[in-house]
Amino acid sequence: MSLEIPRPVDPSLHPLVTGNYRIATPAIEAFYELVVRCLRYRIMGALIYGPSRIGKTRAIEYVRLLLARNYPRMTSYHAQCEHKPRHAEGPFFANLLEAVGDPDPNAGSNPSKRMRLTLRIRQAASIGGSGVVLLFCDEAQRYDDNEYEWLRDVHDALDRQQIKLFTFLVGQQELLAQKTAMQVAGKTQIVARLMVEELAFYGIRNAQDVATCLNGYDQTAYPEGSQWSFTRFYVPQAFDAGYRLVSDADTLWNAFETAHHKANLPGKLGIPMESFARAVEIVLKDSELNDARGYCPDQVLWDHAVRHCGYVQSRHATGRVLVAAS
Template sequence: MSLEIPRPVDPSLHPLMTGNYRIATPAIEEFYGLVARCLRYRVTGALTYGPSRIGKTRAIEYVRLLIARNYPRMTSYHAQCEHKPRHAEGPFFANLLEAVGDPDPNAGSNTSKRMRLALRIREAAARAGSGVVLLFCDEAQRYDDNEYEWLRDVHDTLDRQQIKLFTFLVGQQELLAQKTALQVAGKTQIVARLMVEDLAFYGIRNAQDVATCLNGYDQTAYPERSHWSFTRFYVPQAFDAGYRLVNDAGKLWEAFEAAHHKASLPGQLEIPMESFARAVEIVLKDSELRDARGYGPETVLWQHAVRHCGYVQSRHATGRVLASAA
């Protein structure tokens, strides 16, 4: 039986159990392409927008991992923009100070917070040996015009200190509307610094996208550089006999399609990464007990996984169509 085959690490520590892993989707690859292009062409700001719960936060984390690997001398931060009843300077800078690791982000006056933010970023850039820093602002549609102005001030301050800050605003569709409103209002200095390019983020939209993501489970190894891909970790006998999750891309897509239509959900099928990952995890965990040479998950197991992955439930809960702008 599969469970009797020794694994290189305790199964309870595997990323599939802890949830601490990221798989690339075509949309994430496009997002990384946008970031790399901005770095190459010195474009200091871009925005990425899409429906809620489609996987944008996971995308930020994945892109930051790629940046750390491909640009080891660059520092990146992930700021979670907070919902605030009023938009005050103090909480804005405290939020950014928390993102850059300041030990006491709420301490001091607004002026001292501004100065400390620039200092923390400058120190990190010096440690990394590069004058380039990336800031990802998640749920950025929560910012108002004043906060964009303060963010532009941070850019200008760092610019004078020979540090180039690249800001990537990530949020819901309202973010694109904010860009348009700023352009109409003539606030082109904000757009030119923070919103030069824009990218529509989307979920998993067809069987080919499903195959791309499933291939990630077949190829990603844990521990790194071992022969234990995520798929092999759970079904080693089937894997060694040739089974790959990517073989079942059609089955999984059809199971989501059937669930989408059965629930009479509006719009085209577009699978959020959270629901997709949960479905794959259900199949791998349930397959572990059935592993054997020649084993492959049956269609009914994929259907079971889709029923329990939260896709239909979350769509009913939000009542929103997950169709991105083209």
């Protein structure tokens, strides 16, 4: 039985148990390519928008991990935009100070917060030596016009000090409406600085996307550099005999499609990364007990995983249509 085969690490520390892992989807790859394009062409700001609960926050984390690996001299920050009853300058700058690691983000007057923010970003840029800092603003549709103006001021202050701040506004579809409203209102300086490029973020849209993601589990090793891919860690005998999750891509897509139609959910199917990852985790964990040479999960197990991954429940709860880009 597979449980008796020694693993290189304690199974309770595996990323599949801790949830501390990221698998690239085609949408995440497109997001990363957008960031790289902005860096290459000196485009200082972009919008990434899509329905809620589709994996945008996970995507930011994955993109930042890739940036840290591929551009080690650049610093990136992840600011979580807060819902505020009133949009005041103090809380806005405190929120950004927290994102850049300030030990006491609420201290001081508004002008001093503003100065501390630019100083911290400047220090990060000089330590890295690239003169470039990236800021990902999550749930950015919560910003109002004033907050965009303050963000532009930060850009301008840093620009005068030869530091390039690239801002990626990530949020729901309302972001696109905000951009249009600003263009109509003639606030082109904000659009030209913060909202040049656009990317519609999407879930997993077809069996090919499913295959791309499942391949991630077959290829990603833990510990890094070992022979223990996520799939092999859970079903080593089946894996060594040739089984790969990617071969079940059609089965998993069909299971989601069946669940989608059975629940009478509106719109085309687009699977959020959270539901997808949970379904795969259920299958791997349940397969561990049945691992053997020649084993592969059956249709019943994939259907069970989709039923318990929260996809239908979360769609009913939000009542939203996850628009699947064509």
